[in-house]
Amino acid sequence: MGEMIVNQIVTQVTGGSSGIGKCIAIECYKQGAFITLVARNEDKLLQAKKEIEKHSINDKQVVLCISVDVSQDYSQVENVIKQAQEKLGPVDMLVNCAGMSLSGKFEDLEVSTFERLMSINYLGSVYPSRAVIATMKERRMGRVVFVSSQAGQLGLFGYTAYSSSKFALRGLAEALQMEVKPYNVYVTVAYPPDTDTPGFAKENQTKPLETRLISETTSVCKPEQVAKQIVKDAVQGNFNSSIGSDGYMLSSLTCGMAPVTSIMEGLQQVVTMGLFRMIALFYLGSFDSIVRRCMMQKAKLETVDKTA
Ligand SMILES: NC(=O)C1=CN([C@@H]2O[C@H](COP(=O)(O)OP(=O)(O)OC[C@H]3O[C@@H](n4cnc5c(N)ncnc54)[C@H](OP(=O)(O)O)[C@@H]3O)[C@@H](O)[C@H]2O)C=CC1
Ligand SMILES: CCCCCCCCCCCCCCCC(=O)[C@@H](N)CO
Known part of the structure; x- marks a missing residue:
């Protein structure tokens, strides 16, 4: 598997206007790439374009903006990607990062929230990928990145709608990787932890206490650090991309039938699996006790309310 050289390649980033x-x-x-940003809001796109252009390393580099909803209409997504390809040439690397999170207890979440998160997080990654993959296979080169989440590796209180939409990306990525590997096209799934972005700030406005307390087990990452790791893994053609020691343990523990990129990676998984499962049992115990404590706290408050 050859490493990709980012200089002069065409990179298309959905959700590229924020976070x-x-x-x-x-x-x-x-690193010298040509960029296409895909998102809905045109003002945010233009602002991001200006910010990105400050980092140019040569005067040929271009940042193109496409305003489209990646989750709605496949033919519309296909059309705008074709138009962009006419201007910049074929996409070498597609990063599916458009997405959002909404949390809440299962019975409190609207049914429409399940549909919406599945549309944005899952179908919103299927459509752009479907639009570029044939050309990548023909050209015998390319990278497709799916941005899942640690919540796409384990289910947590409050994430019934979000986790399932992020788990879906893993299945898509595994199946697609098996199809395109002989064509020298490589798929990466990234599983970031909580990351300090506008999307994260918005998510926190409606996060249940339980979800907040469980998430606080791990620290919040900087988006620059997450981005650096994702680009590095995609360029190297790694199937898995994770951050930090929790990320490393989670990826090893949940490797299942995911492809390996090196013999070393496979051996590490074999050797660490039992130990990491042991550690995971302690985490699960502490998450369960957070949930139970919150329930008892609420019950106490309700009896106080009633007697008052
Ligand atoms: N921040 C975090 O803690 C973590 C985030 N992630 C995942 O990383 C990704 C990015 O998150 P983050 O940077 O926090 O998010 P932000 O909310 O900061 O940015 C989201 C981006 O996606 C775009 N977008 C959203 N919906 C659509 C749509 N339907 N069509 C096209 N573009 C869309 C937004 O632009 P516009 O609204 O204008 O369309 C924006 O550019 C998401 O998939 C998220 O689930 C994973 C783990 C942790
Ligand atoms: C051996 C096993 C160790 C396991 C440690 C597990 C710790 C889990 C904490 C999970 C935090 C949830 C991240 C969700 C981020 C996200 O996607 C949203 N913020 C999006 O906005």
Whole structure:
């Protein structure tokens, strides 16, 4: 498997106008890539374009903006990607980063929230990938990145809608990787932890206490750091991309039938599996006790309310 050289390659980033996506675009631009940003809001796109352009390393580099909803209409997504390809040439690397999170207890979440998260997080990654994959296979080169989440590796209180939409990306990525590997096209799934972005700030406004307490087990990452790791793994053609020691343990523990990139990676998984399962049992115990404590706290408050 050859490493990709980012200089002069065409990188298309959905969700590239904010947060992790914007940092991925900056990281690629710093290495000399041509960028297409895909998102809905045109003002945010233009602002991101200006910010990214500050990091140019030569005067040929371009940042193109496409305003489209990646989750709605496949033919519309296909059309705008074709138009972009006419201007910049075929996409070498597609990063599917458009997405969002909504948390809440299962019975409190609207049914429409399940549909919406599945549309944005899952179908919103299927459509752009479907639009570029044939050309990548023909050209015998390419990278497709799916940005899942640690919540795409384990289910947590409050994430019934979000986790399932992020788990879906793993299945898509595994199946697709098996199809395209002989054509020298490589798929990466990234599993970031909580990351300090506008999307994360918004998510926190409605996060249940339980979800917040469980998430606080791990620290919040900087989007620049997450972006750097994702770009590095995608360029190297690694199937898995994770951050930090929790990320490493989670990826080893949940490797299942995921492809390995090196013999070393496979051996590490074999050797660490039992130990990491042991550690996971302690985490699960502490998560369960957080949930139970919150329930008892609420019950106590209710009896106080009633007697008052
Ligand atoms: N921040 C975190 O803690 C973590 C985030 N992630 C995942 O990383 C990704 C990026 O998250 P983050 O940077 O926090 O998010 P932000 O909310 O900061 O940015 C989201 C980006 O996606 C775009 N977008 C959203 N919906 C659509 C749509 N339907 N069509 C096209 N573009 C869309 C937004 O632009 P616009 O609204 O204008 O369309 C924006 O550019 C998401 O998939 C998220 O689930 C994973 C783990 C942790
Ligand atoms: C051996 C096993 C060790 C396991 C440690 C597990 C710790 C889990 C904490 C999970 C935090 C949830 C991240 C979700 C981020 C996200 O996607 C949202 N913030 C999106 O906005």
